[in-house]
Amino acid sequence: MKTDVAIIGGGIVGCATAYYLAKQGIKAIVIDKDPGVGLQASGRNGGGVRQHGRRAALPLAMESVKLWATLAKELDADLEYVRTGNLKIALDEISAESYEREFAWEYENGLDDVRLLTAAECHELVPGMTGRVVAGKLCSSDGIANPMLVTPAFARASAKLGVKFLLNTTVTSLLQQGTTVCGVKTDPGEIEARVVINTAGPWAARFTAEAGCPIIIGPGRSQLLITERLRRTYIKSWVTISGLGYMRPTHSNNLLIGSAGTRNDQYQCQVDYHSAAIQVRRLCNLLPWLKEVSIIRAFSGITEYTPDSEPYIGAVPGVSGLYVAAGFAGEGFCPGPLTGKILAEMISGIEPRISLEPFRPNRFAPSIGEGKTQPEVSYPLDKLLVAWKAVEKYNPELND
Ligand SMILES: Cc1cc2nc3c(=O)[nH]c(=O)nc-3n(C[C@H](O)[C@H](O)[C@H](O)COP(=O)(O)OP(=O)(O)OC[C@H]3O[C@@H](n4cnc5c(N)ncnc54)[C@H](O)[C@@H]3O)c2cc1C
Missing domain, CATH: 3.30.9.10 (D-Amino Acid Oxidase, subunit A, domain 2)
Incomplete structure (x- = not known):
């Protein structure tokens, strides 16, 4: 099987990324080990669309709240989003x-x-x-939405734009040629892709480690x-x-x-x-x-x-063709949609609208390894x- 982008994980971040890629005409496949999308944290959370209490992720949360204001219309779905305070x-x-x-x-x-x-x-x-x-x-301006509605709404809107979903399918490893990531291996077979996006939530660390960039989750x-x-x-x-x-x-x-x-x-x-x-x-x-x-x-x-309660978002250094967005420290529902949009734009060569510097995937790499604290x-x-x-x-x- 071949695609432009293979997305590991059909949570809110993976499904939002697929949607915004498809809107740009980029073909994507979302792979999830579960029988449906959003069955892990993305569908079982408090639904808080919140900004206050954030540190480095405050600009991401503030931009996210702007996006949430028009999301129901964008996805043509009731998300029960209300700015309750x-x-x-x-x-x-x-x-x-x-x-x-x-x-x-x-x-x-x-x-x-x-x-x-x-x-x-x-x-x-x-x-x-x-x-x-x-x-x-x-x-x-903080609010709430219904998590059980949001990820499925992204998945439905993506499917209408041609995104494929491989459910009940576990990604077992990356496909690599030298320092280029060129797809994923799954239980049933290989998927070749120009780009792989790792949105596997709490399970994400194994795929960045495989590519030589250990992260702590x-x-x-x-x-x-x-x-x-x-x-x-x-x-x-x-x-x-x-x-x-x-x-x-x-x-x-x-x-x-x-x-x-x-x-x-x-x-x-x-x-x-x-x-x-x-x-x-x-x-x-x-x-x-x-x-x-x-x-x-x-x-x-x-x-x-994560150690600093900030996520990892961006291209994985040391290899080409691999991106990660994970480690949201229990706060990934609010920024999930915007993170997907940012990733999709980065893949099309558009500069992220906010600085991703605090979320560098390799920020702890020097202190990971044998004999290090x-x-x-x-x-x-x-x-x-x-x-x-x-x-x-x-x-x-x-x-x-
Ligand atoms: C009780 C609770 C309350 C929360 N409250 C809030 C809140 O109020 N506001 C807020 O912003 N955030 C909240 N969160 C956090 C938020 O839910 C998460 O940060 C967010 O859903 C993460 O989304 P994700 O897409 O990155 O990961 P996930 O939803 O974890 O999705 C990852 C997906 O990857 C799949 N996967 C993993 N490994 C593989 C593999 N090898 N092959 C195939 N598929 C794989 C999994 O099956 C899963 O579907 C809460 C979380 C919980 C549990």
Whole structure:
């Protein structure tokens, strides 16, 4: 089989890349080991289309939010995208100070609809909180979309433009001639391609390593709890509460409760009901109305973390014909569509609209190898637990 571009992985990044390539008349094949597209993290995430809290990826997130504004029309699909705003609530001084630092950085870098909130303003936005609130931070242009709709919408729109999908098909290795990557090997056979794009999410590191460019990706696991439909709207936006995780309404007025990603060396997808119960108990102590609400579903997804919490995006150095976009540190849904567009444009020789310098695939290469001290992967749950220690000190009743 022959194509212009072979894409490893049919998550949001792979399917978006295929779509934007096809729009430029470039033939692409998307290969996924699963029986459908978006069955891994891309279809099992919080759906946050968020900018605040980003560091080097802030320009990518800001440009992404612009693209999301017209995406439903572009794909001719309802993506349930709404700019709900994104509120962060600090229950302790340490988190409040970190929000102030975030705010200063974001404002300086052009995110002009982010602002710091007083405790009273937080109480107004989230009524019924019983614990001690210190301060908050709000970004009004952040929003949410339904992850179960977005990747399939990209796949459908791509298929209409001629993209082929090989599902239930595992890529086993790259095809290389010297330093040129010229296709992939799969279970059923070889696919020759002018360019290979590695969007294999948490599984991406093996293909860059094969091409001589080791990257560090630590597989993680994040989970979500879904409540029954609420009879009243208590929460209108995405809300992150220091040390406790996040919540947001769904289109049908269920509440989605998410926790931070943790290490997951076995690439497992089971729900940890023990930690879920602790999280819900603490949230119920903060928001007593939650005690009356049933949780009807729980699921988890495999995320991918890096030492600096920034992704790898761009051409893989040392070889020709190989690109990678992976390691989104649990934040790849928001920038997924734009990343696909940028990759497709790069393949046509168009300069990326934002600097990809912080996302260089080889940025850790000098510290990987025998006898070297490799930088450690940073997992969000570790940060959440540190934040919880501070919350516990000031709000001990949340742990009752
Ligand atoms: C619970 C949870 C909540 C999250 N919340 C948010 C959020 O609110 N906002 C946000 O921006 N991000 C969020 N994320 C992160 C986001 O979902 C991911 O960063 C994003 O989906 C990554 O997309 P991807 O296309 O790079 O990877 P994936 O979705 O992981 O897709 C990779 C694909 O590659 C395929 N694949 C792998 N190896 C092979 C192979 N050898 N051969 C063939 N196919 C292969 C896999 O089957 C998979 O389909 C969350 C993630 C989780 C799990």
